[in-house]
Amino acid sequence: MKVVLLENVKNVGNKGDIVEVKDGYGRNFLIKTNKGVIGNKENIAKAEKEKAEEAKKLEEERQEAIALAKKIDQTEINITERAGEDGKLFGSVTSKDITEALEKQKGIKVDKRKVELEMPIRNVGRIEVKIKTHQGIMGNLTVVVKGEA
Structure with missing residues (x-):
């Protein structure tokens, strides 16, 4: 089962990562505790977009720091x-x-x-x-x- 993580989960992944987990772990823990959402096309696209925005923001901060x-x-x-x-x-x-x-x-x-x-x-x-x-x-x-x- 593919899951998009909404926050950092130890030994699984970081916020925004798309991870493959066992069905029970995904349904009964990650999704129930709001640590992740089902990895369908919309959620995966949203997560990738957010990651790209975050990377852009970090690069802008880095350029400001260099200046x-x-x-x-x-x-x-x-x-x-x-x-x-x-x-x-x-x-x-x-x-x-x-x-x-x-x-x-x-x-x-x-x-x-x-x-x-x-x-x-x-x-x-x-x-x-x-x-x-x-x-x-x-x-x-x-x-x-x-x-x-």
């Missing part, structure tokens, strides 16, 4: 913090500080969890920070940390 990464690559932000004479900051610059400065100075909104800092920045200077815009797509932001007395 954002290119924009971030060309961006430089300045952050001023209190620092000692030796160039060490009294506090530190965190991913939250970077995202706030990026939004305020350049109008680019990024989630602070997307900023990849191994450790908070504790010294004055020019630092390259990686920002993940999409799965596998990274932008390099230049952060200039200046000290003030």
